[in-house]
Amino acid sequence: MHIKKFSNHISERLLAGLALLLVLPLLLSSCQTPQASDSSTTTASGSTPNYAQLVNSTIGSQGKGHGIHEQYLEAGYTFPGAMYPMGMAQFTTTFFNPQKGFVINQMSGAGCGHMGNCPTLPLAGDLTASPVDMMNLEPQIEVQEAHAGYYKAALKNNVTAELTVTPRSGMARFSYSQNSDKGTVIIGTGINANDLNISEVKINGNSFEGKAEGGQFCGFRTPYILYFYAEFEKEPLKSGTWKDGQLSPDSKAANGSNSGVYFTFDVSKSKSINYKIGISYVSLANAKENLKTENTSWDFDEVKNNAETAWNGYLGRIQATGASKDKEVQFYSALYHVFNHPNIFNDVNGEYIGSDGQIHKAEGFTYYTGFSNWDTYRTQTQLISMLAPEETSDIIKSHILFAQRSGGGWPRWVLNNFETGIMQGDPTSALVANAYAFGAQDFDHQAAFEIMKKSALEPGTRSQGVETRPHLDEYLKLGYTQASMSLEYNLSDFAIAQFAKQALNDQKAYDLFLSHSQYWKNLYNPKTNWLQSRNADGSWKNQRDDWREASFKNYFWMVPQNLETLIDTIGGKDYAAQRLDEFFMKLNANYHQEWFAAGNEPDFQVPWIYNWVDQPWKTQALVRRIIREQYTNRASGLPGNDDMGAMGAFYVFANIGIYPVIPGVGGFSLNNPSFEKIVVKLGSGNTLTILGGSEQNEYTQSLQWNGNTYDQTWISWDEIKKGGTLNYSLGSEPNKSWGLEAEPPSYN
Incomplete structure (x- = not known):
């Protein structure tokens, strides 16, 4: 944002x-x-x-x-x-x-x-x-x-x-x-x-x-x-x-x-x-x-x-060694920003002001505020869930209480005890699902799901008078609304589906919300081969209408739940790779320029999409290019708003070599690490060790997971949370045959 x-x-x-x-x-x-x-x-x-x-x-x-x-x-x-x-x-x-x-x-x-x-x-x-x-x-x-x-x-x-x-x-x-x-x-x-x-x-x-x-x-x-x-x-x-x-x-x-x-x-x-x-x-x-x-x-x-x-x-929950001092400073500064927010809101006696304006008392947990959810659901929530699940669980408890006392719907952007309503979509559903998927699970799952359902299925649901999902009636009736908003709803519906299945084993809800998550297909215009906003009568709007803080080319890739079908729809992997190549000609787009915007959240995940088109070496080189060109150890060293730790978490994940692409799904798309040794102290009590990184060599030649050859670009959280060792061999030239053993996940 x-x-x-x-x-x-x-x-x-x-x-x-x-x-x-x-x-x-x-x-x-x-x-x-x-x-x-x-x-x-x-x-x-x-x-x-x-x-x-x-x-x-x-x-x-x-x-x-x-x-x-x-x-x-x-x-x-x-x-x-x-x-x-x-x-x-x-x-x-x-x-x-x-x-x-x-x-x-x-x-x-x-x-x-x-x-x-x-x-x-x-x-x-x-x-x-x-x-x-x-x-x-x-x-x-x-x-x-x-x-x-x-x-x-x-x-x-x-x-x-x-x-x-x-x-x-x-x-x-x-x-x-x-x-x-x-x-x-x-x-x-x-x-x-x-x-x-x-x-x-x-x-x-x-x-x-x-x-x-x-x-x-x-x-x-x-x-x-x-x-x-x-x-x-x-x-x-x-x-x-x-x-x-x-x-x-x-x-x-x-x-x-x-x-x-x-x-x-x-x-x-x-x-x-x-x-x-x-x-x-x-x-x-x-x-x-x-x-x-x-x-x-x-x-x-x-x-x-x-x-x-x-x-x-x-x-110290991530111990990264074997890189330049400048790289260490940038890395720990990014991790510092990750843990700036959310913020304690209760006093030492437990009292805090709730979203209803009344004094409440936090008993047995900490009540938090400072929720920039349109930003943080993409990166920061996953990272703090991995590293600090107790605190993150309390953050989710705080969201649930905020919603229950403010009208029943999720808030989007909370400052202290006020929902500002800034930005769009239903990011909090995705945020809660991400927290659960990455290990922060000590909260009332059913209560969270009831708020998700109400927010996603009942038009007019509000938090402090701010509608959780504007144009929801249109979205449910037609299967689309304003383009970028509609894609955000699709993504959140997918996250709700995953949460329903993982936390509650609710197959009926999973099927319903998974079907809603595929509404992105209603925005595909075969004549232009792009996603595009539509009028209520089904006619197409101008290609550049209804994109929030980015262009249609940035938002095109916001279908992380079903990249395989998106790629097939536009002409297959080679065509998609060419489109990606063109998109990354530059890295610093403003809201209206039609290339990658390193400084804003809507396309954070796109560098890893090369892993879905069988060209993972391009993800490896591109992530290093973004780190090198867009981040520096200077006061002006960020490409855009840190957004309450969202950009800091992007930088941390990029340098560790793993990235959480799919909302609600515990797992990572791989690039490779910038440090020779990284030790991650997981909230589960186990340790993830990542070896073989380099600042200079940016291409993966081979990878082992717990001593066994690993030849794919996706690794699940279920594996990572048990602890283990990723051991990379890196080189200065791409190994174009690595990482192709299995397709990364996609949900149709």
């Missing part, structure tokens, strides 16, 4: 132009925070790799400079600041206004301005004028270091800001120059990323507390209430507030938009100021409890080290 997931009611053109903490044992048993595992390995020298410090969290935080109208196409929309694995708090600058300050909440890779509450800036000297909206302070923030759990930046007048986090709080260490006598910290409590109507703040000595509203996301109101409690280690010389253009020294309260608080300190001797802030979306009391529980001291380095330890627990 880009500038981000365009509203169904807002034009694309308009939007495009615009570690474990030491204190964790204190958490109540009803509220489980994602835990760092002991999966970090020990190197041959006896040291434990610090994967957190391998991460370059600036990757994707800048665009490639094509101007505001196309910036969304080749920008990651990530943030460089500190966060905890799947944490509630993100302490960071934002992609959209990086000089506005360090905010306390942000999503990684989301393509519209959002959240951004409580922007904070350390300034040298006294504050003499109102900061107003904090847009014109010119703090000259320059990143000095940014890795998982830690961020450091230089500001003007030799001020330094260091940031770290716990799951539900942020901590800062602001340092001032030797010749500074005073230092001021400002917090825009009445400022967020876009618009705000509600904000209140009160100062009490060296602390302040209050609440603020959420604003909007891509044109949709997201009026959550953020509660915050913050304190400084030192007593200030003075404090005050501002509102619009009025600075109010000694004032103890402020409210409304463009308002905030400031604290001025004596830094003539001690040059550092420590600051911490706890947040909650439930209550001020919970914000205080979150901070008190998770960060009891003023030891910044201890909190930083705990955050890094937590990250090492997650990042």
